[in-house]
Amino acid sequence: MLCRIAGWLLLIEGFFMVFPALTSLGYGESDSVVFGVTAFATALVGLLLARFSKPQSSHMGKRDGYLLTAMVWVVFSLFGMVPFLFCSRPIGITDSFFEAMSGFTTTGASVLESVDGMSHGIHLWRAMMQWIGGMGIILFTLAVIPMLNHSGGMQMFNAEVTGITHDKIQPRISQTAKSLWLIYFGLTVILVLLLWAGPMSLFDSVCQAFGAVSTGGYTSHSLGIGAWSDSVYIKVVLIIFMFLGGVNFGLIYKCLRGNWRSLRYNDVFRTYVGLILIMLVLFSATIIARGQARTWVDCTIDPLFQIVSTITSTGFTTTNYEAWGPFVLSLTFVMMFFGACAGSTSGGAKIDRILYLFKNAHNELHRCLYPNSILSVKINDRVVNPDLVSKVIAFLCIYMLLIVGGGLALTACGVPLVDSFFSSFSCLSNTGLGAGVTGYGNSYEILPDGAKWILSFQMLIGRLEIFTVLVLFTPAFWRR
Amino acid sequence: MKIVIAGAGEVGSHLAKLLSAEEQDIMLIDSNAERLATLDANYNLMTVEGNPTSFATLREARVGSCDLFIAVTPYESNNIVACSIAKNLGAQTTVARIDSYDFMNPANADHVRHMGVDRVIYPEQVAAEEIITALRRSWIRNWFELHNGQIILAGVKLRQGAPIVGMKLKDFAFTNRHFHVSAIKRNHETIIPRGDDLLNDGDILYFTTTRDHINDLLTLTGKTEHKIKRVLIMGGSKIAVRLVNLGREQFKFKIVESNLEICRKLPQKCPDCEIIHGDARDTDLLADIGASDMDAFVALTDSSETNIFTCLTAKDIGIRKTVADVENIQFISQAENLNIGTVVNKKLLASSTIFQLLLDADSSTSKCLALADAEVAELEVRPGSKITRAPVKDLKLAREMTLAGLIRNGEGMLINGNTLIEPGDHVLVFCLAGALHKVEKLFS
Numbered sequence: 001m002l003c004r005i006a007g008w009l010l011l012i013e014g015f016f017m018v019f020p021a022l023t024s025l026g027y028g029e030s031d032s033v034v035f036g037v038t039a040f041a042t043a044l045v046g047l048l049l050a051r052f053s054k055p056q057s058s059h060m061g062k063r064d065g066y067l068l069t070a071m072v073w074v075v076f077s078l079f080g081m082v083p084f085l086f087c088s089r090p091i092g093i094t095d096s097f098f099e100a101m102s103g104f105t106t107t108g109a110s111v112l113e114s115v116d117g118m119s120h121g122i123h124l125w126r127a128m129m130q131w132i133g134g135m136g137i138i139l140f141t142l143a144v145i146p147m148l149n150h151s152g153g154m155q156m157f158n159a160e161v162t163g164i165t166h167d168k169i170q171p172r173i174s175q176t177a178k179s180l181w182l183i184y185f186g187l188t189v190i191l192v193l194l195l196w197a198g199p200m201s202l203f204d205s206v207c208q209a210f211g212a213v214s215t216g217g218y219t220s221h222s223l224g225i226g227a228w229s230d231s232v233y234i235k236v237v238l239i240i241f242m243f244l245g246g247v248n249f250g251l252i253y254k255c256l257r258g259n260w261r262s263l264r265y266n267d268v269f270r271t272y273v274g275l276i277l278i279m280l281v282l283f284s285a286t287i288i289a290r291g292q293a294r295t296w297v298d299c300t301i302d303p304l305f306q307i308v309s310t311i312t313s314t315g316f317t318t319t320n321y322e323a324w325g326p327f328v329l330s331l332t333f334v335m336m337f338f339g340a341c342a343g344s345t346s347g348g349a350k351i352d353r354i355l356y357l358f359k360n361a362h363n364e365l366h367r368c369l370y371p372n373s374i375l376s377v378k379i380n381d382r383v384v385n386p387d388l389v390s391k392v393i394a395f396l397c398i399y400m401l402l403i404v405g406g407g408l409a410l411t412a413c414g415v416p417l418v419d420s421f422f423s424s425f426s427c428l429s430n431t432g433l434g435a436g437v438t439g440y441g442n443s444y445e446i447l448p449d450g451a452k453w454i455l456s457f458q459m460l461i462g463r464l465e466i467f468t469v470l471v472l473f474t475p476a477f478w479r480r
Numbered sequence: 481m482k483i484v485i486a487g488a489g490e491v492g493s494h495l496a497k498l499l500s501a502e503e504q505d506i507m508l509i510d511s512n513a514e515r516l517a518t519l520d521a522n523y524n525l526m527t528v529e530g531n532p533t534s535f536a537t538l539r540e541a542r543v544g545s546c547d548l549f550i551a552v553t554p555y556e557s558n559n560i561v562a563c564s565i566a567k568n569l570g571a572q573t574t575v576a577r578i579d580s581y582d583f584m585n586p587a588n589a590d591h592v593r594h595m596g597v598d599r600v601i602y603p604e605q606v607a608a609e610e611i612i613t614a615l616r617r618s619w620i621r622n623w624f625e626l627h628n629g630q631i632i633l634a635g636v637k638l639r640q641g642a643p644i645v646g647m648k649l650k651d652f653a654f655t656n657r658h659f660h661v662s663a664i665k666r667n668h669e670t671i672i673p674r675g676d677d678l679l680n681d682g683d684i685l686y687f688t689t690t691r692d693h694i695n696d697l698l699t700l701t702g703k704t705e706h707k708i709k710r711v712l713i714m715g716g717s718k719i720a721v722r723l724v725n726l727g728r729e730q731f732k733f734k735i736v737e738s739n740l741e742i743c744r745k746l747p748q749k750c751p752d753c754e755i756i757h758g759d760a761r762d763t764d765l766l767a768d769i770g771a772s773d774m775d776a777f778v779a780l781t782d783s784s785e786t787n788i789f790t791c792l793t794a795k796d797i798g799i800r801k802t803v804a805d806v807e808n809i810q811f812i813s814q815a816e817n818l819n820i821g822t823v824v825n826k827k828l829l830a831s832s833t834i835f836q837l838l839l840d841a842d843s844s845t846s847k848c849l850a851l852a853d854a855e856v857a858e859l860e861v862r863p864g865s866k867i868t869r870a871p872v873k874d875l876k877l878a879r880e881m882t883l884a885g886l887i888r889n890g891e892g893m894l895i896n897g898n899t900l901i902e903p904g905d906h907v908l909v910f911c912l913a914g915a916l917h918k919v920e921k922l923f924s
Contacts, residue, residue, distance in 0.1 A: 154524055165517075171482070171505035171526040382529070385513065 001060060002068050005148070007049025009072050009141055013079055014043030016128055020083070023203075024121030031087045031119040038082045045079075063477060065155025069138055070469050073460055076137055077101040080129055087122050094449040101456040103129030104137070105463035106345060108217020108315045108432030109423075111445040111452070116222045120203060123220040127210035133463070134214025134245070134345035135184045136160045143177035159468045163342030164352055164392055167250045180249050183256070184345075188213045191241045198233045212238050215245040215346045217315030217432045225305075229318045235301050238316065239308050246272065246312035246340025267380050268341050268352050272311075275338065275351070279307045279331060286328050311335040313347035315432040336431045347430025347462055349399055355379060356392040398466055402428055406458045413451040423447070427455040428462040481505065481838065482546040484571070486532035486562045487553035488515050490807070491577065491603070494827040495550065495834055500525045501914045504838070507541045532562045535569070544570035548837060552577040552601070552830070560595060567596030573837060575599045577830065579718070601833045603826035608722035610829065611803050614822035615711065615731060615776055618801040619703040621684060621822055624849045626858050629691040630892030631885040631908055633662065633849075633856055637816075640681045642702030650675035656700065658693040660894045662686045662884040662910040663854060668813040670854045670912060672882045684816065686856075688884035688908060690892045708775040708801060710734070714760035714790055715781035716742045719805060719824075723778070724750040734769065736760040760790055766797060776801040776821075784808045784815075791820045812852040828852065839920060853913045859923050863903040867922050873897030878918050881911035 021035035060068075080103065081096035091099070095111040102109045103126055115123065132140065138160040142153050153173045158166055170176045188209050195205035207220035221227040228234045244252070251269060254262045263269055283303035284293075293299040302319050309316040310332050322329060339348015356377055363375040376383040406424030411417060423444070426433050444452065461469045471477055481504050485492050488510035496519065500506045506525035509532045510516050516527040530537030532553055543549060549571040551559035556579040563574035576597045578584070583592050583600050592600065613623045622635035638645055644652055649661055653675070664673050665684040671677070679685065687697060698705060709732055713720050716737035724733050734754045737743045743757045758765045760779075771777070777794035779787035784806045791802040803822045806815050815823050828850040836848040839857055849856040861867060867875065872883055872895055883895045887906040901907060911919050 154522065158521060166521075168520070168526040171507050171524075172500075172503075173524050175505070176526075385517075 003049050003053035007046045008145055010042050010046030013076055014039045020121040020125040023124045024119055027120045029119040031121040034083050034086045035121050042079045060152025060155055062155055065159045066468050066471050069156050069159035070472055072137055077104055083125055088119055094452050098452040098456050101459050104133035105430050105459040106130045106134045106214050106216035107427055107430045107459045110443050113443050113445055114222040123207055126218045127207040130214040130216030130218055131210040139177045142174055143181045162465050169250045169253045179253055183249055183252055194237045199231050212241050213245045215312045215314040225316045225318045232301055235305050239305050242308045242312045242314050246344050246346040248341040248343035250343050271351050272341055276307055280304055287324055312340045313431040336429045353392045356389055360389050409454050410451050413448045415451055427458040430462045483548045484541050484543050484546045486551045491827050491830045492552040495831055496525055497523055498831055502917045509541050533558050538565055547572045549574045564596035573598045577601045601830050603830045604718040604722050606829040607719045607824045607826055608726050610824050611723050612727045614803055615708050618708055619705055624856055627887050630887050632694055633688050635684050635686050636701045637684045644679055644700055645681050647679050649673050649677045658689055660688040660884050662688050662882050710774045711776045712771055712774040714779045716746050717780045720780045721749045724753050772798045774799050778803040780805045784811050788815050855911055855916055857909050859907050861901055861903050861905045865923050867901050868903055871898050871900045880915035881919055884908045884910050
């Protein structure tokens, strides 16, 4: 069964590759052949797997769900890297895999020193990878393949979708997937139109829109969004859509159905907004205190852009924000750690978990004084099961350990101390920042190959929220 | 179909799993978050935590746009209130599980409908009816009849020595044109047989036949019928009370109940029935009350295991017919293999009622029977439905289903490959679990 589903997924990937191929063809670039052949090969492998693998049973258990989900993300990256290997400006295998994984996991960390001169096909493919990965490969499949509309599909859904609990918004899994993708697709289309209405070409609008809504962070310009930094309009529009990309899509669905009340009573959403506002005050105060505010944009829009871009793990940059000083940088770290709401396209540990952590910590402190009091963690006016709280705390502990572990591994590869830990952190949280903060300049190209593989793995773990990947490495998973 | 189920207890979660496998949209409401969590994580359905009798919860479960609302919480009054609210919010059809005959009484039907309850499920009542059917025909395990017996589906266990053991199905069908073997239950699994399948010793065969030929089945399967008069019941449960009240004219009942409190209340509920305080697992007690002279033993305690084992003991002391209430679905096929005459299960009976509603919005005419891993349904053929387009052999039916018989103009007949089904026919369909939606498509 695993092979057959993987086959269907590859067929879908092959289908997506047709778009960059057509784009390249339209611009008369040689890469159209590369994309065409890759799309064909991917679809062929998919077709063979789907047609000629004989599933022993159509039943899918928890194990199959985890294994398949993790496997699919790797396989997608393996096929997704092929165009980079053979395009007009080819890069090595390690770099290609890193770039593809970074795209699918919406990290947005790039090994390309400068993306200028890449073909339009490559630009579009980088943007599309993020867009597919942002909402989820599996989720897309669930929406389009009716055969997965049973409890096996549920296992895959659980393994892929971010968040502590998995709120369904429709009774059947395929309807949930369809609704989520429809919202996602709608947001993207609106953003493309809005950007296109501003000083951006249609092609750039599409690429930037894919990067923003998926909170990925790849851009089609070597200066990033900085290329349009004098347009306040572009920044504001991007801020809004990155922000939306960080909101729980289930919540957006409820609002679209007219249930605006749920917005006000959603603790996570309120914290998300509150956090952004507090950060804005701190950022602005710092900028003004350092005398760097020349116009009003410098102390409002620019810091807001940077805040939203970081907290949603997009990783777009417009200004040279490291010039704002060490305090702003450390605030950036905090936001990278937090991330936005669960059930969104963003990365990081997710605000939901941080809320659990803080509320639980508060209870523990209270219990020091009143050991017999019964306290519960309450989110959205509902008491949370203590099992869930301990799961969240376990998550956060492993998350920290992974950041440190990844950093250690990078130092072993010869990467400087600060850079190691920061890159590990940036990749695990799927932010992909790192350009200016670390010593190695604009891209991850300079890193040794080993380090790139480690970081690719970190991105995968971060995107699938740790447990899905790590459970594969426990002996209990393989012991029947 | 959009279905909201209130109450994730035994019946509720069973229904939810079953209907979700039938590709229906299921919303499950319960106030116990932990109970919902496992269902939510493992099945293709959506759960809502909250009180099923609150407006807010029911709105959250989108009751207003649902086709079917099923209230199966443990409390009758909660179910009625939930149905009432759901109906007022816009639910198409509401079903409540009830605990007393009061709500089924035709005299009260108008009031019940007025409260917003379209249908009631009373599993204990249905179970009692099942048991009575089983007692009337002691040699049969399942009995399902349509239109006053024009078509009958009977489940019979084959024993060594029956003339048809060892036959190939196609040979059997050739010589016995009045019987259709719709399904075979073999080693915990139900199969829809093909011509080359053998009829083995120990199989439970589901025969479809007409009323005139039902007695030939006795000789074919090598069974003898013996009349049942004296029935020993273990456990004074609700089913027992219903059973005694339904069958007191035909049978003579004795109830053995170990709880003195319950014993004291039983004479009020079950007049002219002997009540004995004691444990029916005790062989001395059984000898004392003359159990070996009984014709049938019905085990209805809350524990499936106790019911199964005491039935085996009853067989040993010479009671020929045994009936057990087995509430754990996974035990049913074990119990059937252990030679327990008839097994009843409240959950399956409740789901039969729901399937009826599913298959036919106006279900006054059709019937449904749920077995552990298969369903039998009677469906009316509408003009223009797919099934009328070709003779049965050219319909390319899915392997999980078979068309057993039909009733045309009030007359029952069996279906073979050349039968052309006409609009207005009532068709008896036997299908394996999870395939009911395929049947539904065929008939629409």
